[in-house]
Amino acid sequence: MVRxxxxxxxxxxxxxxxxxxxxxRQGLFKKTxxxxxxxxxxxxxxxxxxxxxxxxxxxxxVESVLNRYFTDPSSSLTKNEDEKVMPPTSSSLTxxxxxVVMPPMSExxxxxxxxxxxxxxxxxxxxxxxxxxxxxxxxxxxQEIKCxxxxxxxxxxxNGEDQD
Amino acid sequence: MVRxxxxxxxxxxxxxxxxxxxxxRQGLFKKTxxxxxxxxxxxxxxxxxxxxxxxxxxxxxVESVLNRYFTDPSSSLTKNEDEKVMPPTSSSLTxxxxxVVMPPMSExxxxxxxxxxxxxxxxxxxxxxxxxxxxxxxxxxxQEIKCxxxxxxxxxxxNGEDQD
DNA sequence: GCGCCTATATATAAGTG
DNA sequence: TCACTTATATATAGGCG
Numbered sequence: 001m002v003r004x005x006x007x008x009x010x011x012x013x014x015x016x017x018x019x020x021x022x023x024x025r026q027g028l029f030k031k032t033x034x035x036x037x038x039x040x041x042x043x044x045x046x047x048x049x050x051x052x053x054x055x056x057x058x059x060x061x062v063e064s065v066l067n068r069y070f071t072d073p074s075s076s077l078t079k080n081e082d083e084k085v086m087p088p089t090s091s092s093l094t095x096x097x098x099x100v101v102m103p104p105m106s107e108x109x110x111x112x113x114x115x116x117x118x119x120x121x122x123x124x125x126x127x128x129x130x131x132x133x134x135x136x137x138x139x140x141x142x143q144e145i146k147c148x149x150x151x152x153x154x155x156x157x158x159n160g161e162d163q164d
Numbered sequence: 165m166v167r168x169x170x171x172x173x174x175x176x177x178x179x180x181x182x183x184x185x186x187x188x189r190q191g192l193f194k195k196t197x198x199x200x201x202x203x204x205x206x207x208x209x210x211x212x213x214x215x216x217x218x219x220x221x222x223x224x225x226v227e228s229v230l231n232r233y234f235t236d237p238s239s240s241l242t243k244n245e246d247e248k249v250m251p252p253t254s255s256s257l258t259x260x261x262x263x264v265v266m267p268p269m270s271e272x273x274x275x276x277x278x279x280x281x282x283x284x285x286x287x288x289x290x291x292x293x294x295x296x297x298x299x300x301x302x303x304x305x306x307q308e309i310k311c312x313x314x315x316x317x318x319x320x321x322x323n324g325e326d327q328d
Numbered sequence: 329g330c331g332c333c334t335a336t337a338t339a340t341a342a343g344t345g
Numbered sequence: 346t347c348a349c350t351t352a353t354a355t356a357t358a359g360g361c362g
Contacts, residue, residue, distance in 0.1 A: 001335040002358045011202050015329090020358080021203040027356055028195050031339090032209070035192060038175050039185040042212040045196070046233050050204040056233070061312070066230065069210050072218055139313045146306040165352040166341045183346090184341080191339055195356090 021049050029057045042068065185213050193221045206232065 011017040025047055032045050036059040044058035044065035058065045175181040189211055196209050200223040208222035208229035222229045 001333080001360070002337055002356090003335075004358085005337060006202075006358070008198050008201055010204055016358090017203050019329095021199065021205055023357060024195065024199045024203070025205075028192065028199060030356090031188065031192050031195065034172050035185065035188045035211070037172055038170075039181050039188070040174060040214040041185055041189075043210060045209045046207060046229050047199070048206040048229070048232060054233070065210050065212070066233075068212060069218075069220070069230075072212070135313055139310060142306055142310045142313060146310070149306060165343065165350080166339090166354060167352075168341085169354060170341070179346095180341090186347095187340060194339090 018049070018051065025049075025055055029055070032057055033059065044069075182213070182215060189213075189219060193219070196221055197223065208233075 011020055028045065028047075032043050035041055036043050042059060042065050044062045045056065046062070047055045049055075056062050175184055192209065192211075196207050199205055200207050206223060206229050208226045209220070210226070211219045213219075220226050
């Protein structure tokens with residue numbers, strides 16, 4: 001219970017380091033979201049743990065913020081011309097889940113998987129390519145999924161923590 | 165002196181909003197630095213205030229983190245079995261010159277993909293295997309995605325209207 | 329290890345100069 | 346508006362089941 005103030009230095013014990021990373025990263029993301037909400041700010045945060053895991057958050061989206069970073073005049077001042085980061089032109093995100101066999105999906109699930117399945121586009125871009133009708137369907141699909149999640153949360157709460 | 169808990173919503177009074185932005189941004193940067201120090205992590209945070217001011221921080225540098233963001237394969241998915249670490253040894257990743265590829269997914273996207281990506285389990289089953297904390301995150305993630313969808317819809321409906 | 333708990337450290341809203 | 350104050354809210358280290 002935080003009996004002592006932690007020193008701001010490298011944590012030598014790996015397990016402890018990972019635990020700390022997770023907790024602090026979560027806190028960081030949360031605060032970033034709050035900042036965006038309260039101050040109508042745009043922000044992106046990119047993290048890579050020592051273990052190599054990557055976590056990102058961006059409002060309105062990581063891409064939009066990065067794009068602004070690359071184009072906003074006030075940003076240029078802090079960068080070196082010759083050390084500009086080039087926007088992605090490589091492909092590394094393609095997941096090979098082609099042979100994943102799943103139980104029958106609901107329409108909602110299918111909708112969502114469909115978007116992700118595009119493979120070459122992230123949600124932001126994927127969404128931007130949809131028409132009103134599709135967006136409407138997707139919204140409903142998302143809502144449906146969300147209901148399941150919320151329902152599950154409630155179930156766990158009411159059952160204490162008795163669940164597999 | 166924090167006489168009351170602040171609501172996590174847009175601050176209407178501009179002066180107050182800017183003050184809050186400044187304070188919270190500083191806190192955010194500070195925490196980001198601590199995270200990097202304690203956990204040997206790499207992180208970058210980019211912020212744009214409503215007023216248009218830009219602030220960045222990156223360890224080891226903003227540029228290096230962004231470069232990693234655009235190239236690191238581990239940016240795509242996070243698995244959790246025994247091994248979730250996958251150092252960029254060079255496998256199936258990297259450059260396709262003729263294909264436009266998007267950066268890694270956001271937290272929200274990852275959360276959702278994570279569930280589906282588990283394979284062999286539909287959403288219903290996947291959700292049932294999550295703990296409260298995860299469900300909470302997932303809910304937020306779903307909400308985030310939904311916001312994007314809704315926003316896109318509204319934009320289309322506006323059909324050309326533009327604001328600020 | 330994972331999720332929850334809680335005592336304490338830290339962040340911060342509002343006030344003051 | 347910044348710098349400092351300080352009361353309170355929030356984050357979190359370590360413990361527990």
